[in-house]
Amino acid sequence: MNATSRLLGGAALISLVTTVVLGLGLPPTVEQGQYVKFIAIHPPLAWAAYLSFGVTAVASILYLVPRTRHRRWDHIAGASAEVGVVFTALTLVTGSIWGRPTWGVWWVWDARLTLTALMLFLFLGYLALRRVAGDPDTRARRSAVAAILAVLVVPIDHFAVQWWRTLHQGQSLTMTPQKNLDGNYIAVMLLGFLAMTLVYAWLTLQRYWVEELEDEVGDQGLQNALAERRAEAGAGAGVR
Amino acid sequence: MLRDAALVAGKDLRIEARSRVASNQVAPFAVLVLLLFAFALDPDRGVLARTAPGLFWVAVLFSGLLAVQRSFSLESADNARDGLRLSGLDPAGIFLGKAGAIVVQMLALEVILAGFVTLMYGRHLHGPAILIITCVAATAGMAASGTLYGVLAAGLRVRETLLPLLLLPVVAPVLLAATRASESALDGAGSEAWPWVRLLGVFAVIYVTFGILAFGPLLEEA
Amino acid sequence: MLRDAALVAGKDLRIEARSRVASNQVAPFAVLVLLLFAFALDPDRGVLARTAPGLFWVAVLFSGLLAVQRSFSLESADNARDGLRLSGLDPAGIFLGKAGAIVVQMLALEVILAGFVTLMYGRHLHGPAILIITCVAATAGMAASGTLYGVLAAGLRVRETLLPLLLLPVVAPVLLAATRASESALDGAGSEAWPWVRLLGVFAVIYVTFGILAFGPLLEEA
Amino acid sequence: MNPNSPDAAVHLRAAVALLGRFPALAGVDLDVAPGEIVLLQGANGAGKTSLLRVCAGLLPVTSGEAVVLGHDLRRNRRGLRRRVGLLGHATFLYDDLTVEDSVTFAVRAAGRPVSTVAPALAKLGLDGRLRTVHVGRLSTGQRRRVAVAVVLARQPDLWLLDEPHAGLDANARDLVDDLVREAAGRGAAVLLASHEIERATGLADRILVMAGGQVHAPQPEAREPVSAS
Amino acid sequence: MNPNSPDAAVHLRAAVALLGRFPALAGVDLDVAPGEIVLLQGANGAGKTSLLRVCAGLLPVTSGEAVVLGHDLRRNRRGLRRRVGLLGHATFLYDDLTVEDSVTFAVRAAGRPVSTVAPALAKLGLDGRLRTVHVGRLSTGQRRRVAVAVVLARQPDLWLLDEPHAGLDANARDLVDDLVREAAGRGAAVLLASHEIERATGLADRILVMAGGQVHAPQPEAREPVSAS
Numbered sequence A: 001m002n003a004t005s006r007l008l009g010g011a012a013l014i015s016l017v018t019t020v021v022l023g024l025g026l027p028p029t030v031e032q033g034q035y036v037k038f039i040a041i042h043p044p045l046a047w048a049a050y051l052s053f054g055v056t057a058v059a060s061i062l063y064l065v066p067r068t069r070h071r072r073w074d075h076i077a078g079a080s081a082e083v084g085v086v087f088t089a090l091t092l093v094t095g096s097i098w099g100r101p102t103w104g105v106w107w108v109w110d111a112r113l114t115l116t117a118l119m120l121f122l123f124l125g126y127l128a129l130r131r132v133a134g135d136p137d138t139r140a141r142r143s144a145v146a147a148i149l150a151v152l153v154v155p156i157d158h159f160a161v162q163w164w165r166t167l168h169q170g171q172s173l174t175m176t177p178q179k180n181l182d183g184n185y186i187a188v189m190l191l192g193f194l195a196m197t198l199v200y201a202w203l204t205l206q207r208y209w210v211e212e213l214e215d216e217v218g219d220q221g222l223q224n225a226l227a228e229r230r231a232e233a234g235a236g237a238g239v240r
Numbered sequence B, C: 001m002l003r004d005a006a007l008v009a010g011k012d013l014r015i016e017a018r019s020r021v022a023s024n025q026v027a028p029f030a031v032l033v034l035l036l037f038a039f040a041l042d043p044d045r046g047v048l049a050r051t052a053p054g055l056f057w058v059a060v061l062f063s064g065l066l067a068v069q070r071s072f073s074l075e076s077a078d079n080a081r082d083g084l085r086l087s088g089l090d091p092a093g094i095f096l097g098k099a100g101a102i103v104v105q106m107l108a109l110e111v112i113l114a115g116f117v118t119l120m121y122g123r124h125l126h127g128p129a130i131l132i133i134t135c136v137a138a139t140a141g142m143a144a145s146g147t148l149y150g151v152l153a154a155g156l157r158v159r160e161t162l163l164p165l166l167l168l169p170v171v172a173p174v175l176l177a178a179t180r181a182s183e184s185a186l187d188g189a190g191s192e193a194w195p196w197v198r199l200l201g202v203f204a205v206i207y208v209t210f211g212i213l214a215f216g217p218l219l220e221e222a
Numbered sequence D, E: 001m002n003p004n005s006p007d008a009a010v011h012l013r014a015a016v017a018l019l020g021r022f023p024a025l026a027g028v029d030l031d032v033a034p035g036e037i038v039l040l041q042g043a044n045g046a047g048k049t050s051l052l053r054v055c056a057g058l059l060p061v062t063s064g065e066a067v068v069l070g071h072d073l074r075r076n077r078r079g080l081r082r083r084v085g086l087l088g089h090a091t092f093l094y095d096d097l098t099v100e101d102s103v104t105f106a107v108r109a110a111g112r113p114v115s116t117v118a119p120a121l122a123k124l125g126l127d128g129r130l131r132t133v134h135v136g137r138l139s140t141g142q143r144r145r146v147a148v149a150v151v152l153a154r155q156p157d158l159w160l161l162d163e164p165h166a167g168l169d170a171n172a173r174d175l176v177d178d179l180v181r182e183a184a185g186r187g188a189a190v191l192l193a194s195h196e197i198e199r200a201t202g203l204a205d206r207i208l209v210m211a212g213g214q215v216h217a218p219q220p221e222a223r224e225p226v227s228a229s
Ligand code: HEM
Pocket: A039, A042, A043, A046, A047, A091, A092, A093, A094, A095, A096, A098, A099, A100, A102, A103, A106, A107, A112, A113, A114, A116, A117, A157, A158, A159, A168, A169, A170, A171, A172, A173
């Protein structure tokens, strides 16, 4: 377990560092100037956010299907969503910072931007729902359904650039020959994707293990609780 | 399933017929929201006229929210979930029934609202066909998702505050699509409207099917 | 009276501290409302920037509504009225206490909202002094009227739907005044702002005094 | 009849049920045979309501066996619903429906013939002025009567009664006892939680005492715990 | 002591009270002296709860005299509140407060010293694990116990108990009886509605029977009306 974690963490760190270094090394472009360097970090962040919510949704489905139902899936869904919210927030931040010089504004009501913001709120709501106290199973079902409904925004956000004329960049990873971006940028961006995926995996794993630990503590606690509960019988009886 | 749906819808509508909440409270509220925007935005008619469809849909959205709130507050208060589960009704039936009742009430409401919009913001109605389809599709989508999240939050003491938070982002795309669709329709540009209408249709279908499937697990059957 | 007010406010804030409804649900909701309007109005920035203050206040209004809803939904469900009356608390104290708790929560919320507005609608803040005074006065007014109507609707099964209907028209003027005040302030035209601020002040004073006087009768009126 | 037989109406073994993290049921063994009237006694917080909710399939068991009317609760609970009747602390009624409509709705929901409604209302003295009064306007006891009428009219195979006498007046209580006996006579199983020791004792075939989330054989002093938990 | 004396705790003459259009009280004459324990019996819907709510100043009288603890209810009801304790069908508690906080709040609200809280909790067996549990998580009976603790800790001069035994377990019931006797011993007046005929009869100094919104002298058959209204 720890080995996996250390390995993953190391890989994540290395790839992230190289991405940043290479990213900073990218030559400025005509229309973007230095700011093009964001391409090393911003799209990967967004991708990581998608990934997190995708995982959350899949785990949720697995929980809802009676045959595969297991607390594990609920924990993964929760952990992944928490990480995803962070990535989404970072996407918005980096995006805004990038937007300031390139578009001249921090924010525009462009389909993708808005949908991304919406994505953030959908999963904030999801986390709010998770935080409502109550029987674990009930809570898990509730949040699972909410997650599956919420994840619908991801594909919409992804294809937004095609469906609506947006100020935001279109897909740079299309089969069609690249116009505005040459290979280097794409390459660095792809490396970024790898790095962020590793970072995501590492973070989620940490959160997941915490949950599992809490659960084991919970199981321990359950044993004690059961003992206490049973003891109530004796304690109650006999007095006066 | 459909039998149960009819039973539930009938029950909800009967209760509405007596308590008159939708007609005496939700409908006026919707109109109020419209008025509020007249305050919020400069009463410079240019803006208002241009944004009339958006405002219409925002008003529908908020009053739809109330309709959903009501639909679940009439389920016997704190024990809503237990009550529904004990009833022995087919969950899918409950879902369709409650959603159906909401749709009926909201469509009626939209007619009223539309009247006010044309009046206040001096927008004239073109392309009624598209508009009607838009309304039906959008309403179905809202009602379906609303019912889903409604039962999600049902029985929680924080329902009143949690429901809006959960529901608004989900229906926001509906709001957007409906707005764009009606705008194009009003501008007589039907061709531009259709993609949005189609989107609305997709939403509605997704939410309804999902509701039918998910309602059972939500009520902890299965 | 003040003793009771402190007692009640303390109780409400303690419950909030535990249930975290305001922070986990109402605050995100408020920001959401802002987003929704961005959908509703054309994403043409001219409109948005010009109407930013109005939208800010509409968002405050709706989330304030939720805050009031919550403040009375935590009064033991159906018997809210009886409970409050039996408590033996001075009605004026209850009023001030609940209103106070709401003010605290809403001011915090407005700070957050203001941040978002400046960010999203690219409005920069001028005349902070006036803005702060505006917020305080407007919030006091809303909270006071909200608490008043809250107790009117308390214990009714239709509270969730009735309250918005009752409350919105009353606070609409506050909305208007606050919007104008902040607009002028943002345009750096403080002189134009003051009359509106004064108006808000008057509102607040009226509602608060009226509340202190009327809360008793309202509570008693069986 | 041997309560351990597979056709037992209720069959629990080491059943654990959680409310939040709290084990409301801490390993319950219980068998109720069709036609049997079993009384649950126990201090406040002992777990009676939780046990009844488990049997109604409202509260999931996290470990142990739980079979009710042939349905394994770990797998599917829904099929069960139409065959059990729960009279809980809360009456699951709609304030804005009249007494008659409420019962009719409940019966329809269970897919039963509505012909049972009128007699049930008559039995509980709800056929007079009250038939058309809206449930929200009833007095506590009248409301409880409607809840009883619902269970009666649904004719369940398993009656789960959580303090069925609470709020009822003297002769409504006798009435409930008669109804329970009739139901048992018709072969329905009855699981009943009550603090009305004398009355309930007279009614029951078998008495069990709950304490600390477990079911015990009745011990005299177990009846009188001083603490509320 | 002569119950008609001006210092009677409760003094009603031809009191009429309406719920909506319905005369829940149709002309009630009632006197309760300090230190007296009066039991109200009557069928469901007879008007017991309504009568208690009138005495607590929650339900206005539309005609007739009504003086409670020296306050004329036609004029001001508020002054009364801190001196009466009502244990109703509903417990007026906040689900999100702990047991201890709930009682403390209620006591502070009545302007009483909080020193009475701890003993009250101890008396009702709420001083153990339950002291810090949030009221929303309690079992029905535990919740009722908290409500009793509130009344006890507020030490009212007039105890209005609406089915105080409902939901309580065997020894909590005995406990309540003791508390009532003590209170009466300290000179508090107690007006008590209950369907637990034997138990309540043993407790009361005087028994009244309500029917059709009126108070009668007890007649054997008045105890056993067949209808619920
Ligand atoms: C707050 C502002 C922004 C937000 C919320 C945002 C959001 C996103 C999201 C969600 C994606 C993932 C798209 C997908 O793969 O489906 C993305 C990708 C991308 N963004 Fe942004 N973005 C913002 C600003 C910007 C700016 C200012 C630029 C540059 C001018 C930019 C350039 C890109 C590029 C090149 C991609 C990769 C496109 C692709 O390969 O699909 N973004 N952004």
